[in-house]
Structure formats: structure tokens, C-alpha cells
Amino acid sequence: MALTRAFRETIYRRAQRDAGYRKALLTEAVNAYLGGDMAAGKAALRDVINATIGFERLAAELQKPSKSLHRMLGAGGNPNMANFFAVLQVLQKSVGLKLTVRAA
Numbered sequence: 001m002a003l004t005r006a007f008r009e010t011i012y013r014r015a016q017r018d019a020g021y022r023k024a025l026l027t028e029a030v031n032a033y034l035g036g037d038m039a040a041g042k043a044a045l046r047d048v049i050n051a052t053i054g055f056e057r058l059a060a061e062l063q064k065p066s067k068s069l070h071r072m073l074g075a076g077g078n079p080n081m082a083n084f085f086a087v088l089q090v091l092q093k094s095v096g097l098k099l100t101v102r103a104a
Contacts, residue, residue, distance in 0.1 A: 011025075011051060012050065012051040015048075015052060019095075022048070022052060022097075023097045026097055027097070029041055029044030029045045029048050030099060032044055034101075042077065045091075048095075049073075052091065053090070053091070058090055061090045062086055064083075
């Protein structure tokens with residue numbers, strides 16, 4: 001059976017209408033990142049950004065160039081902790097979520 005929409009477009013559309021889905025996307029992105037799968041975590045963060053506030057608005061909030069954020073969260077990027085948590089803080093506010101870390 002052929003798909004009528006691209007997978008990412010489906011994710012973005014659902015994120016636009018479903019607050020719980022947006023929260024789950026951000027939670028999964030952070031869990032992947034903190035679980036050691038930085039590639040999956042960065043990819044998921046890019047999806048969250050694109051599905052919610054977009055890179056331009058994130059750049060304005062952080063007072064950083066959009067290109068810098070794209071590079072930082074790209075496949076070869078390596079955001080430092082300050083940048084990672086700054087991005088995370090803006091996304092939590094935008095999504096309406098407050099993440100906490102617990103030892104497993």
C-alpha cells in the first residue's frame with residue numbers, strides 16, 4: 001500500500017494538533033540523547049523543533065544564528081551542555097513540559 005504523505009509531514013501535522021504527542025516527542029528526544037544515542041537524540045530534537053517552534057524562532061529566543069543551531073544539531077554537530085540545555089529550556093516552555101531526571 002502506498003503512503004499518501006511523507007512520514008515527517010505526518011509527524012508535524014500530528015504535533016500541531018496534539019499537545020500530548022508534542023510532549024512525548026520531546027521526552028523521547030531527551031531520553032535518546034541522555035541514553036547515549038546522541039545521533040537519534042539530535043535527530044529527534046530537530047524533529048521536535050521543526051514540528052513546534054521552528055529553527056528561526058528558536059534562534060531568536062536563544063539569540064543565536066539559525067545556521068549555528070542547524071550545525072549544532074546536525075549529524076556531525078556536537079552541542080556543548082550550555083547550548084543543549086538552552087535549547088531544551090526553550091523547547092520545554094514551547095511544548096508546555098517540565099522534564100526532570102530520575103535515577104533508574
